[in-house]
Amino acid sequence: MTEAEKHLDLPLEDVLGDRFGRYSKYIIQERALPDARDGLKPVQRRILYAMLQDGNTADKPFRKAAKTVGNVIGNYHPHGDSSVYEAMVRMSQDWKGRNLLVEMHGNNGSIDGDPPAAMRYTEARLSSISAEMLRDIEKNTVEHIPNFDDSIEEPVVLPAMYPNLLVNGSMGISSGYATDIPPHQLGEVIDAALMEIDNPDCTVEDLMTVLKGPDFPTGGIIQGRDGIKKAYETGKGKVAVRSKTEIETLRGDRKQIVISEIPYEVVKSNLVKRMDEIRFDKKIDGIAEVRDDTDRTGLRIVVELKKEADPTGVLHYLYKNTDLQVSYNFNMVAIHNKTPQLLGLKQLLQAYVSHQREVVTNRSRFELDKAEKRQHIVAGLKKAISILDQVIETIRGSNDKKDAKTNLMNSFEFTEEQAEAIVTLQLYRLTNTDVTTLEKEAEELEKNIKKLKDILSSEKKLLSVIKNQLTYVKKTYNDNRLTKVEEEIEELKIDLEVMVPSENVVVTATKEGYVKRTSIRSYSASNEDPPGMKETDDLLYFDELNTTDTLLLFTKKGQYLYMPVHELSEVRWKDNGQHIGNIVQLDSDDTLVKAVPVSTFNDDQYLVFFTKQGMVKKTVLSAYKAQRYSRALVAVKVKQDDAVVNVELTNGQHDLFLATNHGYGLRFSEEEVAPIGQRAAGVKGINLKDGDFVINGIVFDSNHLPNVAVVTHRGSVKKMPLSEFERSTRAKRGLVMLRELKKNPHLIAGLEKITNESGILRIETENGHVDTENIGVMKKGDRYSNGSFLVDTQENGTVTNIWPAIDYQSLNKKNENID
Incomplete structure (x- = not known):
């Protein structure tokens, strides 16, 4: 084969697609998502198995975490030590997991987001409930596969004597998939599993009679039973999780809000900091102090209020604007049948029960095989004792162990296994007592073999074993529910007039x-x-x-x-903002x-919108009062080639004036534009020639006609009274407001209503140069005047924009054009 033939000529897209596909499959199956059967990700499973193999169990002393991390990396998980240690620490944090799988001595982080101490300083061991996750793993209950270097074997899944995925939950992000399964109360999960076993046709509604909802280790209150039900039915759902709070009265009628439980996954220090920022920035009035009084007796955050403050209003504001209340989104994705699937509650329980069927079947087969082998040996020993003198004589007459075994097999029809047991028998076992013991053992073995065969042949007895296991785990490890579940999500009403300090x-x-x-x-x-x-x-x-x-x-x-x-x-005034x-x-x-x-957002005021393509829209002001405003909201529907040029506040009885680039102006009554909805597009305000567009639209009182400043692209400026324009109707062409020139005609670059005759007009040219002109000294002109040339367009380029300069040296009154 030549050098050239060793290389494949493939399209880059195919190579990248293939490689990324393989990488994604690995990330999904072998790193980020939990298995639906034992609820563990591969790194977590390997940590627990390595600790078991090392004898680092709940009944033994703690060992350095670094030793376990080394074992895991060296034997099962060839990745960075930080990923292993972080997974191990998380399994030991009582604010992250509901029933901890690892116990740890030393600093394992905190609810304030503090990092744990390095693994050389901490010690760990398996928790007692981890024994239930690993129980009978040595009895061929689960499949084992070779590790990464084929030196030893590791389990594909743990036996898991309880539904760990629901009990401890899981979070993870892979390529194309993410999972967010909340923790639950152990006893409730086991009751749900028992119900699923007894009645496979039960509904989610039935299961929710025993499994109320998630049970977070940090407690709190869940609101929205419908969200829980939807999540249990579909795998996706949303609930509100809020802190447990109490309003206490101090001396002098002052009150304080005491927070004793916070939502799951919320970092306490960030929550306290955010609440204190609200106090410091005076976003609401009434908070005197925010402090964290948490100590070894439990979590306690205190929000001290001022004497006149409304405690319920402050609390609702904090619920809405901090992590004192958060949304929890279920996204119950797990690996089931080797593929990532979005699973509801019933599917998760079915996956677990199906796994337990396999575990109990495999264990029963293992124990049956062991019992039958032992029964065979016991039968041989009993027979040997009954002809003891001949057996001893045969053994004494043999040359060696092998010869003795052969002679026994030939003389008395013992099998090889029985002969092996006889020749290795210790002399003290030949007493009368031991004969009785063997007979008792034979009876026990007979019973046990019958029981195991019944389990393997009867579905009912198999399920009974699973139920007994679950009942035992519940009896041994059950505790009280920590999170309260409420039916409805409370609407947070905030009276800002009470909450916000009134300040100019x-x-x-x-x-x-x-x-x-x-x-x-x-x-x-x-x-x-x-x-x-x-x-x-x-x-x-x-x-x-x-x-x-x-x-x-x-x-x-x-x-x-x-x-x-x-x-x-x-x-500060001098800073940018x-x-x-x-x-x-x-x-x-x-x-x-x-x-x-x-x-105030009232119904007797309107917003009028003017667009570049001549559309005009009027909508009642109250339509623009927003409840949620964390993103930009739709004010007016605008076509792709259109744009809003101005927005004015009006009382509904003014006149409107539109000015176009080609020098047309149209005045009509605002009453011609009927009020429409917030998201609508409006009506045609002016009829435009091809290539023409609206420069500006203004609103004014027909009883007090203002002047307007007009600037053309050639740098000509004039002040023109709107009395020059008779009131017409909308959707007309309008009247000219410039003298027509055959050669190099003027185009209007900007038009502004003059509200301050002593103000300054700023005129911008295409190269960014800004001229300022005093409005008071500008010459008045009629509709047919082109004004005076004030801007040097030869040097600075054509005029592109004008606007009145805002006088920041004295505070203006509210818009003068509104009555």
Whole structure:
């Protein structure tokens, strides 16, 4: 074979697909997911088996953890020592497992997330209940396979005398699969298994009469029986897990919330830190102090309240905004018949019972074989004693052991096994007492053999053995349920007016998406310096609001961010603030277009949306009050080639004005736009020519017509009164607002309503240059005027955008255009 013929020419996709497929199969079957029969992952099984082989059991002294880790790595699990030690530690942590399989001396971590001590400092041994996991493993109860180097054998699965997967639960992530099975109370799980054995047709509803739901080692309260039932039926479901709390009254009518149990898998120190951050950031009023009083007597977190605080309101806020209450998602995936499967409660119990059938059958066969061999030997010994003189004479007349055996077999028809037993018999066994003992043993063996044969031939007796085993484990190891199960998930109602400290603050939002609230004190001490922001950034919103208010931030893609002012980070005036991307996930190509402050979400105010393609939508303001706002919400349905250009708050009786790039303006009554739902797209506001698009849309009081500032792409600026435009109807072309030029006509780059005649207009060109123009000195022009050239477009490029500069040196009143 030539050198070239040794190499295969294969497509990269095929090679990668094949290799990743093999890797995935290994990860799924041999690392991350538990077996449905014994509830263990391979590393956990190997740890328990290695400790048993080493005699490191519950009735022996503790041994260094490092010794066990070395044995596991050297004999069964050729991976890193940290993966083995971490698995071993987890099996010993009483806040992770319900019935621990490993006992450990020394620092094995804590519920605060502290790491365990190194394995050279800790000691471990099997727990007493691990004996039930490994019981009779030496009796060929389970299949054994060669280890990684074929030097010894290891079990494929443990005998597991109780349903460990449900009792201790499991968590794991592999490629394409993840599992999350909660722990349960041992006695309840065994009762469910017994019910499944006695009545294979029982329903999940029947099983739930004995198995109430998960039982976490950290206690707590589970809410949502329907979620548990769905999980037990399908393998997937969701429940709420909340802390066990109590409101205590102190001297002087002050109250405190005492937390004695927290949800499963919650790190206590992080929970305490988060609650203290809420106190420190003044997200709600009423928390005086948060402290962790946990000691050797048990977990205890105290939230001390101020005298006037509402303890139930504070508690509900903490439930909603911290890990004091969490959602637990069942995802009961386990390896069953060598494949990963999503299993309901019945399937898990059936997999366990089926495994026990095999275990008991294999053990019975092993014991029957052993008993029959012994029965054969006993029969030979009894016969030998009955003709003892001849046997002794035959042995004395033989040359050696082999010859003696042969002579016995030939003279008295003993089998080879019987002859071996006779020649190795000790002389003291020839007493009368021993004859009686042999006869008793023969009777016992006869009974035992009959019993074992009955088990192997009768399904009913086989199941009876399994039931007896389960009953024994329950009687020996049962304990009390720790987690309370409640029928319904309580709706968390929070009265923010009571909870939030009412305080006036300065709120800013920038075009690049930085938001913050600043104390009046920090703002006043700024010496009229500009607020902290990037050089390329500019203010989108600035005003004094109350912490009970809400800021709605609208984006060009038609989404909005719901931001209660009290939840904004309090940042100094000179600092940048928090980027919205750290609060709410937003598309990378989406940008903010408008910020609208709201004090109350009532039904007599509306939000009006204007889009680039001339659509107008009006929706009642109360539709935008959000209960959950951890992500961007839909404000208006926008087509793919469209974008929101402005959002205005209105009372429903104003006029609307739309301005287009080609110089058309249309004014019509707001009443022509009927209110519609939050997610709708709106109606056509203006009829556009091909290639034309809306630059801006504004709202104004028809009794007080404002001026607008118009800037063209050629750098021409004019101030124009809206009285130039007669009120028309929507979906028309509109009136021209520029003088038509045949050569190089003006296109409108921006139009803004003038609310402050002494304000500043900022004009941006295509190369990023920003000009500022004083609105007060701008010349007024009619519809047919093109204005005055104020921006040098030869040097700086064409005008792309305009906006009124926000005067951060004095706090503005609320929007003047709203009555």
